Amino acid sequence: MIATGAVGAVGVGALAWPFVASLAPDAQTVAAGAPVEVDLAPISPGQIVKVFWRGKLIFVRNRTEEEIKAAQDVNLASLPDPQPDSARVKEGHPNILVVYGNCTHLGCVPLGNEGPFHGWFCPCHGSVFDTSGRVRGGPAPINLPVPPYTFVSDTKIRIGEESNAAPKAAHA
Amino acid sequence: MSQHATTYVPKSRFAKWFESRLPLAGLVHSSFIAFPVPRNLTYFWTFGAILIFMLAAQIVTGVWLAMHYVPHANLAFDSVEAIMRDVNYGWLLRYLHANGASMFFIAVYIHIFRNLYYGSYKAPREVLYLLGIIIFILMMATAFMGYVLPWGQMSFWGATVITNLFSAVPVVGDTIVSLLWGGYSVGNPTLNRFFALHYLLPFMIAGVVVLHIWALHVVGQNNPAGIPIKSGKDAVPFTPYATVKDLFATVVFMMFFAWWVFFLPNYLGHADNYIPANPAVTPAHIVPEWYFLPFYAILRAIPDKLGGVIAMFGAIVVLALVPWLDTSRVRSANYRPLYRQFFWVFVIVCVLLGWLGAKPPEGGYVIAARICTAWYFIHFLVVLPLLGLFETPKPLPSSIAETVLGKKGGAGMPVGAAAEPSTRG
Known part of the structure; x- marks a missing residue:
């Protein structure tokens, strides 16, 4: 009886797996996650550009001197999700900030240059982000994450590939 | 559903033939x-x-x-x-x-x-x-x-x-x-x-x-x-x-x-x-959409992502628990003077939550939404259990007929045909 039940349970589980797995991102969607290149030259200081990688919105922000300074001169202990600005940009390129463009609360697109820290402000539920994309108020639990990207030249980045990593097939 | 009283009697030969194979007409009747x-x-x-x-x-x-x-x-x-x-x-x-x-x-x-x-x-x-x-x-x-x-x-x-x-x-x-x-x-x-x-x-x-x-x-x-x-x-x-x-x-x-x-x-x-x-x-x-606004207001009232989500789903779960949260034996609010008032306060709170759900999440709206959210849960988790213990209900009428016709009575269904189904088990 127990053996029969166990075999039955395994069988049901084995049959259920393909049904669940079919709901995951399919091969086409995964393949569409190949790295994208962004030319930084046309992005002037203070400007935010929106690009898509793997269907997800990404902000590329060319920060002004004041914005960089504001992001660096922060008492880390006062942040909900403490992270120094230097850990959120690539070395030698403090002006270029690349972050995911969906609020970490429920996924709305925050408005650039808005809110008390002039970083981003989410109109949906009031989350506030600073010029480093770090959460400073509202219901968002964590900072806007930094996607994997690398500088291929001084004026070009490739999103979807981490620095110094050998090119590899993108996967989920 | 064979326990239902049925006065259906198939008349034609086909109806009799069909009813003895699938008692659908009897069920409908x-x-x-x-x-x-x-x-x-x-x-x-x-x-x-x-x-x-x-x-x-x-x-x-x-x-x-x-x-x-x-x-x-x-x-x-x-x-x-x-x-x-x-x-x-x-x-x-x-x-x-x-x-x-x-x-x-x-x-x-x-x-x-x-x-x-x-x-x-x-x-x-x-x-x-x-x-x-x-x-x-x-x-x-x-x-x-x-x-x-x-x-x-x-x-x-x-x-x-x-x-x-x-x-x-x-x-x-x-x-x-x-x-x-x-x-x-x-x-x-x-x-x-x-x-x-x-x-x-x-x-x-x-x-x-x-x-x-x-x-x-x-x-x-x-x-x-x-x-x-x-x-x-x-x-x-x-x-x-x-x-x-x-x-x-x-x-x-x-x-x-x-x-x-x-x-x-x-x-x-x-x-x-x-x-x-x-x-x-x-x-x-x-x-x-408007019909989700009260739940949306509850979601936004909690200044924490996981907490807000729990509160929103909790607002529905608590509804499912009402039969066990309400300790009063009297059903109708017509005979429960206190519950009747709390019921209408609850209705107003729900409407207010709906209104607040459509407002931007700032200033006084957030505070009002928090008060209403708190009351929503207090109504179910505190008021309902306590009312049954402290409320004195009004005397119940002796029968449904009495509430409609007064004590004199009148014609209804033939006695027996109308016994409450639960009593037939």
Whole structure:
């Protein structure tokens, strides 16, 4: 009886797996996650550009001197999700900030240059982000994450590939 | 359901032949013709019939719309516009379906508040009540996925916000969201599966409705006095009394429905949904459909992601626990002077939450939403259990007939034919 039940349970589980797995991102969607290149030259200081990688919105922000300074001169202990600005940009390129463009609360697109820290402000539920994309108020639990990207030249980045990593097939 | 009293006697040879193989006519007769109905029911008891009509109307208009709609991220918006402009009477089908969802929720909210006022959830109707809660949850899932299908701005961002609720689940949240999306964000796979589920769920609702009606016909209907049928004098037969009353109420409700469809077809919707979905821009003011606003207000009232999600789902779970939270033995609020007042305070709080859910999440609105959210839970978790202990109910009438006719009595159903079904077990 127990053996029969166990075999039955395994069988049901084995049959259920393909049904669940079919709901995951399919091969086409995964393949569409190949790295994208962004030319930084046309992005002037203070400007935010929106690009898509793997269907997800990404902000590329060319920060002004004041914005960089504001992001660096922060008492880390006062942040909900403490992270120094230097850990959120690539070395030698403090002006270029690349972050995911969906609020970490429920996924709305925050408005650039808005809110008390002039970083981003989410109109949906009031989350506030600073010029480093770090959460400073509202219901968002964590900072806007930094996607994997690398500088291929001084004026070009490739999103979807981490620095110094050998090119590899993108996967989920 | 053989325990039902049935006075159906097949007459023709075919009817006898069929009845001995499938007693369908007898079932219909005992459930919708001879079924004893409390004689004191008000029009608040017609919303069950109205809801059955709304479910049927949504399924019929929905199936017709599906013949013209294309569930693809690049084509969905245009196919809905084609329904509005090119398909013969497409505008009517779509306005009936879109406004029908709102009418469905108006009717179900009246149905639920009627239940809470008259204590219809109390023994022996707990299972009947829980089936109703399941229908309500299925309705919300169906309505949410239906709103995504036109693939306008509100569709897209509503889908984003609601699916992201599940990312609050610790550890497995992101996996769940990825399985909902079928991608790394809301996109074509999401739309496609939502369409499949939006088509499926109404038929699941229909299945649970059958169980809901079955349970109702086992325990019988509650009534404004909240006391059971004790004799034939307390009841009238379902047909013609309830049949005609339900039909009349449904027709009046259809007129109300038609008023929205023909005069204010877009009033309950949102203008932003006539802008095609754009994953790079969120509408400045994003709100769900009106029937979700109280729950949305509860979500936003909690200044913590996981906490807000728990509170929102908790607001529905606590409803399911009402039969065990209410400690009073008296059903009807007509005989519960304190509960009656708390009931109306609760109604006002729910309406206020709905209003606050449509307001921006700032300043006084947030504080008001927090107070209302707190009261919503206090009502169920504190007021309901304590009232039963401290409240002195008014004396109950000795019979349903007495509440209608005074002490003199009058003609009702033949004694015996109308005994409450539960007593026949």
